[in-house]
């Protein structure tokens with residue numbers, strides 16, 4: 001009895017090992033058919049604002065922006081400007097004054113002009129108003145911190161991937177991350193969503209990079225894209241910060257980089273696995289050819305995020321119009337790319353509806369129900385039929401679709417569409433020289 005058990009355990013272990021070896025030899029991102037495709041021939045499943053979860057509204061930033069407009073320093077500056085330009089301002093004020101008054105009162109205007117030009121009174125008055133406004137900024141900071149912007153409201157407006165942290169996204173098969181970053185103070189950069197006074201701050205880079213490192217080590221046949229998209233703060237500082245962190249996590253002690261350096265054209269997925277350079281780094285507007293390591297690639301040089309032509313779409317219908325317009329524009333797009341880049345860039349289907357933030361701040365202050373403005377509800381209108389439709393109108397017109405990107409992918413056709421796209425990619429097998 002006992003021996004039988006041991007033998008069957010050995011058989012099971014053998015089966016597991018053999019099976020693992022088979023998988024390791026023949027699958028790329030879980031699909032044996034795409035190993036022989038070049039990187040640019042493959043479609044990756046992606047998320048939009050991948051790290052937009054666990055956010056907190058940045059009350060300090062809100063107040064700092066406010067102070068920049070009305071703070072003590074700028075009040076003094078404005079006071080100085082006012083004094084320097086007093087002659088001009090007084091003349092303007094005087095002529096306005098005269099226009100308003102009947103002719104027998106015109107002399108008051110001249111009197112005003114004389115007083116104005118010999119006295120700083122106007123400028124002093126402005127300075128006082130300006131300083132008062134600075135107090136309002138501090139009031140705003142206070143009330144923002146204390147109150148009542150509920151977590152539900154915050155999640156609803158800013159969190160594209162609430163409930164699915166990046167670790168989970170990787171386990172589920174997401175292979176194209178879109179990461180927005182914000183500078184906080186002078187020393188640090190965190191993931192975030194939004195810019196300026198409308199930004200909400202998220203978690204730090206370390207915990208996410210560590211999760212990614214562990215996942216990549218545990219899964220030697222997986223290939224991952226990380227794009228650093230929108231940012232808020234000093235571009236040079238943020239770019240350096242991100243690159244240093246990436247280097248820390250993904251280049252080992254012997255200088256060996258897990259991040260692809262694409263020196264002699266794009267490799268096949270099987271080759272990326274073989275040389276163990278399985279992370280592709282993308283910088284969008286942060287890209288600066290003078291200040292990037294050789295494993296940083298420029299988005300603009302290689303592909304067209306659909307955000308470039310869907311920006312401002314607030315409804316699913318508008319999004320449909322933009323995608324339809326773009327797919328009808330194929331000959332112009334192709335001609336432009338050939339002329340500008342000497343080759344056809346890859347397309348992206350980023351099927352996400354951008355929130356119209358106008359009115360939202362007001363609604364928050366009013367405590368009004370935000371209803372259909374929530375990202376999650378907007379995503380549901382896009383993630384099924386419309387996503388299928390976008391793929392259908394793109395698939396025969398454009399040679400390469402590098403990614404399909406969504407908000408709230410757990411409720412979507414994302415993986416089905418990506419699978420279909422890759423089956424077609426294998427059939428089409430269109431190659432280019434870059």
Ligand SMILES: *[C@@H]1O[C@H](CO)[C@@H](O)[C@H](O)[C@H]1NC(C)=O
Pocket residue numbers: 033034036037426429431
């Ligand atoms: C695509 O075609 C090339 C030859 O042009 C071939 O080497 C490669 O195996 C093909 N890829 C697939 C996935 O069939």
Ligand SMILES: *[C@@H]1O[C@H](CO)[C@@H](O)[C@H](O)[C@H]1NC(C)=O
Pocket residue numbers: 054165203
């Ligand atoms: C995010 O918040 C949830 C609860 O809201 C918590 O369980 C989780 O640990 C947080 N994740 C991170 C990465 O902080």
Ligand SMILES: *[C@@H]1O[C@H](CO)[C@@H](O)[C@H](O)[C@H]1NC(C)=O
Pocket residue numbers: 081084085088
């Ligand atoms: C003063 O006013 C003139 C004309 O309106 C303007 O061109 C100039 O820049 C102003 N000077 C300062 C210091 O703002």
Ligand SMILES: *[C@@H]1O[C@H](CO)[C@@H](O)[C@H](O)[C@H]1NC(C)=O
Pocket residue numbers: 054055056151
């Ligand atoms: C809202 O989120 C903050 C920070 O994520 C947390 O500390 C707080 O407990 C949450 N409040 C509620 C009511 O869930």
Ligand SMILES: *[C@@H]1O[C@H](CO)[C@@H](O)[C@H](O)[C@H]1NC(C)=O
Pocket residue numbers: 185186
């Ligand atoms: C950040 O740096 C600027 C310029 O170096 C300095 O004026 C400012 O006080 C610093 N802020 C903080 C919070 O350290």
Ligand SMILES: *[C@@H]1O[C@H](CO)[C@@H](O)[C@H](O)[C@H]1NC(C)=O
Pocket residue numbers: 234235236237
């Ligand atoms: C931006 O950051 C870089 C690098 O940290 C620094 O040299 C530069 O002075 C900063 N620019 C501004 C406008 O603060």
Ligand SMILES: *[C@@H]1O[C@H](CO)[C@@H](O)[C@H](O)[C@H]1NC(C)=O
Pocket residue numbers: 252253254255256276
């Ligand atoms: C770095 O990675 C390379 C390739 O995987 C390996 O040969 C080398 O031993 C590693 N070095 C260290 C210090 O881990």
Ligand SMILES: *[C@@H]1O[C@H](CO)[C@@H](O)[C@H](O)[C@H]1NC(C)=O
Pocket residue numbers: 288289290
């Ligand atoms: C990079 O450097 C070159 C020459 O050194 C310069 O002409 C170019 O403007 C720089 N580009 C950026 C983005 O700073």
Ligand SMILES: *[C@@H]1O[C@H](CO)[C@@H](O)[C@H](O)[C@H]1NC(C)=O
Pocket residue numbers: 325328329332
């Ligand atoms: C393509 O370009 C032509 C000529 O510039 C223009 O008339 C046409 O409207 C463009 N098509 C689209 C869909 O933008």
Ligand SMILES: *[C@@H]1O[C@H](CO)[C@@H](O)[C@H](O)[C@H]1NC(C)=O
Pocket residue numbers: 309325326329332333336
């Ligand atoms: C068509 O493509 C051209 C070239 O890329 C672009 O400038 C234009 O805005 C596009 N038009 C539409 C309607 O998408």
Ligand SMILES: *[C@@H]1O[C@H](CO)[C@@H](O)[C@H](O)[C@H]1NC(C)=O
Pocket residue numbers: 359360362363366368
């Ligand atoms: C907020 O309240 C003001 C005053 O009642 C109203 O005029 C405005 O339309 C409200 N805004 C929103 C977005 O509900």
Ligand SMILES: *[C@@H]1O[C@H](CO)[C@@H](O)[C@H](O)[C@H]1NC(C)=O
Pocket residue numbers: 320321324385386389
């Ligand atoms: C998108 O718009 C086209 C017309 O431009 C329409 O035929 C199609 O049904 C729409 N798709 C969806 C899913 O609404």
